[in-house]
Amino acid sequence: MRATDDPFDEPPWAMQLVVRAEKAAPPAHGAVCAAAATAVVRLLTDPRATDPEGEWHARVHRWESGRIRKVTRRARGVRWPEVQALPGVTVDRDGAQVRAFVPGPVADVPPELARLQVAGLDLADDEEPKPPPEPPYAVIALNPEVPMTTGKAAAQSGHAAQLLLMQAAGADVAAWVEGGALVHIARDLPWRRCVEHAAVAVRDAGFTEVPPGTMTAIAWIVTGRD
Template sequence: MVLVSVNGHEDPADQPPWAMQLVLRVEKGEPPAHLAVCESAAMAAVTLLGDPRSEPGGEWHEAVAAWEDRRIRKVVRRARGIRWEALGDLPGVLVDHEGAPARAFVPGPVTEVPAAISRLQVGGTDLPRDDEPKPPPAPPYALVGLNPGVAMTTGKAAAQCGHAAHLLLRAKGAWPGLRVRVVEPADWRRAVAEADVVVRDGGFTEVAPGTMTAVARLVG
């Protein structure tokens, strides 16, 4: 069965939306590459979800559960230098993958984002494309495919990969490896047919509501 999500359930009408904040380290001199960032963001999101502190009885569980009962928004920001270092004491996890460090923070209301995060830029994160195929990790691994027909900045694509990995984790359980690729246009229909999960965007930024942005499946 394919799990399809428009980024989760509806938000309660009388409460502010919740989001998981994802922050990418983007230094001026050596910016990371597009797909490496997408992979790091997705890995950071599922690392936080799989952390013992997010499980029942853990200190993060109540916040994670409350967020998953709403739309599973993920907000991607960028930081460098001192502003990146200032994030280290906030509750969350760090993934340093292929020179593209990313942090995922415990979800909460968008009206209560810590100042060290809220001051960071959200929009306009677009990085050098590294679309050359990379060898897959040893199976089992998550294969996330981005829709080749949808133009997205790196920040937007990273959020969609985070959604796809999140849904796959909940559908199939944990897996040790992950690879993100931009699907060839001729292969997109097959990728959708073979997917375990499909992400349809809520339409808050960059793309129209209901746009199919990414798919994911467990390989091996």
């Protein structure tokens, strides 16, 4: 299954993602992408978002009705605890901390988020790939032919996880979410072969870094039943 962001959604809304990036101990690129993807899914499956009476439901529904735009920012020092007071979900994975926030209009971002830098988050990865968690988990592979900063890759990972939540087989998704929506960022896979078997693929709208229609990420769920 494939999905393309709708470039005609106006006024634009976005889900803000904030990465904790301390100068002394920056997180790894892949860990940030995995944490971002899990944070997106945990926010979208939170009862405050899924229950029609939930306090987040109306905003999440409005955002999902258009394109699923995401904006990645970075925080360090006192800026990180400041944003914890805003509605959202924080995930800590392999030393990376990422918080996903309830979506809102791009033109009306809370000041605690607006003061955080958007561009320029580009982190190194671990020398050795991290092993996958115990199933069920989602595999996300980023297109090795498309250079992306960590901020861009984190947003694309969030897109891929969200598309899995929306489009993959119901029983597999339920097991994945119930198990914590864990994500493994795969490296050194045969990209073109994997594309043919992936459950979802992300095609970017082209607002930043890559041309419109670029396939940036693919994803599928590993159940452990094979």
